[in-house]
Amino acid sequence: MAGSPSRAAGRRLQLPLLCLFLQGATAVLFAVFVRYNHKTDAALWHRSNHSNADNEFYFRYPSFQDVHAMVFVGFGFLMVFLQRYGFSSVGFTFLLAAFALQWSTLVQGFLHSFHGGHIHVGVERPQLEKSKHRQGSVYHSDLFAMIGTIFLWIFWPSFNAALTALGAGQHRTALNTYYSLAASTLGTFALSALVGEDGRLDMVHIQNAALAGGVVVGTSSEMMLTPFGALAAGFLAGTVSTLGYKFFTPILESKFKVQDTCGVHNLHGMPGVLGALLGVLVAGLATHEAYGDGLESVFPLIAEGQRSATSQAMHQLFGLFVTLMFASVGGGLGGLLLKLPFLDSPPDSQHYEDQVHWQVPGEHEDKAQRPLRVEEADTQA
């Protein structure tokens, strides 16, 4: 499985060199650009002007921990359902998140934008072709994956609320997200049983589509969506996402040769597009009556009279197309890049296989499956 000696030697250096290069480059950029801010630097901070408004570090909702628990536990364990890819799922999410934590500081500093943007780094991107049999899950792996699902569910309201202004907007975002998640959970259970064999539930649907409610209100949860609107949107998203796992993913695999192991299309893709359209609709309905003084924090340009609600809606619709274009071109380039021969990506037969990257303990699933191979041998004999 290790390939030729020179290849193994090359692989031995690949990950270390990548880590060393990234960490080294980041450290240099930190040394040049990053300084403590006035709330963190001992010399710049004065007890006297430590007003209540400066306390947001300790008190802030969502806290650092909220977001980290979501990324590390949530996304890390969500993919553990893969039969022999548990180490890689948890381990590489861990590595990527640790790097992203540093990088986000730099990006944040350069863009003067909020730090939440890095969140999806750890999530996206096994897209492969064969070795499909290892996509199978095992009972306990599915339970681990439910740890991931539950942490994502619990902290998704924090995630959506992280970008909104303090006050009513943050209340509204968290509440709308909770309601939408709750409704998408019920929608997922309903649809999963409806389309399942003998009316049985599919764990993959529950693990993923139940979260579609968090995605679908990503744009509109800060708006005056109304609690009923959040329920309706969440239910629709849970339904669409479940149907995607059931009917669309198999077509994607058989016709387009695309393996969407984590159902990114069904959980993030379709509900994301739906959510953008929902945002267009709700933005188009925005009035001074419905938002009052709050209009300024949600739609500042409408509040200042520089834009009509319809124009805001059109801008958002245009944003959806820009996003889709970036995603298509970026994804295509990423795919081409990974096919470059010098990157030495593992052959298709080694996908979803921890042993490529990890020393796997002797009591690996492997042994539990030895009989299977024995049986295969029997059939061949």
Added chain:
Amino acid sequence: MAGSPSRAAGRRLQLPLLCLFLQGATAVLFAVFVRYNHKTDAALWHRSNHSNADNEFYFRYPSFQDVHAMVFVGFGFLMVFLQRYGFSSVGFTFLLAAFALQWSTLVQGFLHSFHGGHIHVGVERPQLEKSKHRQGSVYHSDLFAMIGTIFLWIFWPSFNAALTALGAGQHRTALNTYYSLAASTLGTFALSALVGEDGRLDMVHIQNAALAGGVVVGTSSEMMLTPFGALAAGFLAGTVSTLGYKFFTPILESKFKVQDTCGVHNLHGMPGVLGALLGVLVAGLATHEAYGDGLESVFPLIAEGQRSATSQAMHQLFGLFVTLMFASVGGGLGGLLLKLPFLDSPPDSQHYEDQVHWQVPGEHEDKAQRPLRVEEADTQA
């Protein structure tokens, strides 16, 4: 295992229809009754009157996440110890909690009462009769269940404190609950080893009775129980609960044909009754000296002179009997309801079996245990 075709067809529609009906009815009620409150509605919220007292959403102890982590992770994983019921345990707790989250909004609105009341919805009662062999646990399942136990332990102080007034009452509730939980943990380890074979600990005791300390101070943790009192109460509860699992549950099963899989009686029942009596005692001892100004928030009627401490204690004792009556009658009616033939509850042989409701992956425990059967066959041969 699927039963006759028409039954299977019936079952296929059962869960979807239930989910659709509940979600539909809830959505209609939301559309008619639920509105954002003044802290959440953009139009009603003004930055100018956004006083510090209004910040409780962000800063509040316990947070939304505290309670959700307790319900979803805690109760969801606590029952995973069941050998072939892990999907159902985590999955259906998830479903029920998602529904309860919405329903609690409605109940809260109608009763003008605190939102914590839904908490027990996801917990109580599988009560069955046969298929007892599947109650067995497996090593890793027990470790999963300990995730549940630990989350419940960590967040039980938040749970008890959620209903109390801000300030000293909330401090006291959290501290008393911590002390009681700590003592019940030591009591459980002591008693479990004492009554165990060869002095060995039983994982079921640790997973459950260690939490009895949280239950037993449910009523009195806001009162001036004293730290010593909290330790004593917790230790007693851990002891009683462990003895219940060891000696009472087997009698319940063999004599009364009641299967209390999760030990609801031992963890919530007996410690709950003990806790109510403890509350009666501590309420009866309440004086103006002991509580000072704080009497008003803990016992408002005593503080206003409308009730004596003894009378308060008698009211609470009466409350215990009312609760027990509701529990008995409600439980009895629930049991009768579930026996109605048209509800088509699965036959006894299919209890504690994920495959009734879930598509279970091929590498199920089932296969891991196939050898056992082989060996049994061998011995018979």
Added chain:
Amino acid sequence: MAGSPSRAAGRRLQLPLLCLFLQGATAVLFAVFVRYNHKTDAALWHRSNHSNADNEFYFRYPSFQDVHAMVFVGFGFLMVFLQRYGFSSVGFTFLLAAFALQWSTLVQGFLHSFHGGHIHVGVERPQLEKSKHRQGSVYHSDLFAMIGTIFLWIFWPSFNAALTALGAGQHRTALNTYYSLAASTLGTFALSALVGEDGRLDMVHIQNAALAGGVVVGTSSEMMLTPFGALAAGFLAGTVSTLGYKFFTPILESKFKVQDTCGVHNLHGMPGVLGALLGVLVAGLATHEAYGDGLESVFPLIAEGQRSATSQAMHQLFGLFVTLMFASVGGGLGGLLLKLPFLDSPPDSQHYEDQVHWQVPGEHEDKAQRPLRVEEADTQA
């Protein structure tokens, strides 16, 4: 396995008597010494002086839950990688933490020191000699251990920040710890792949050395370490710790007959000493210019002119030697104590074996693997 009957009888009483004695003694001390403080006692707390500064219980960063999640989940699950010691790892951490929670109240009261000091009680050291084969891990156990690692990673900044003064110092501590942890994670992945067979990662390195960044800034994270300094320190710690697991632990076992199952030396030992030296260096560089008004909260004696920065550095260096002496003498005495015959420690062959202390369910790993042997036997036959 149970030994002679009288020994079994002795063991049956050991743990219960220990628990009862400790809980009893603690309860007496609580009754004599522990009282609610003015923020918790109903009579001493007045709504009128419930100033904003008194709110720190609810709002405080880190919260009770942060530290408990770190100890119970983090340390409890970190050791679950041991093949047949999962119950003991989670269970006994739970027991010790529950006891430590009470004891810390007493110690805190007596020393007027912060309550965080108990934190390491649950962590340190199985140190044994044989039964080494049970140190093997299984695939799912390693995934459980990653739950522990991730919780420790997420909450280590809270842990370091718990002892610092509110304000800029706490900001700085949390940020430095995050950066150091992030860099040690990258360092660990780099080194683990570099020294691994075929360039493969070792799960033990990731589970442990990735946390070395939290240890190495334990002393200096409150100081003006600079973000770059935190990255450099963390990367160094991750590197050194990984090399320790790879090259030093085997020597420790083969030459010195010391089994450091959890790699305490590699995770806490070497990075701890490095961290103390780093603290000496950064303290020696402290100037009024770099710290401004903040000097008073980080180095009060320097701020008051009673000590020079160099003298502070020498004091800290001396502190390192005192700590090392205490650790050596204390560890030696502890080892001698455990060898006393009347303590009846289990024979070497029973180490890392849950069955000594726990009733282990029938479907133990053991049995799950029995079938393999049967089938292998078949193939041979």
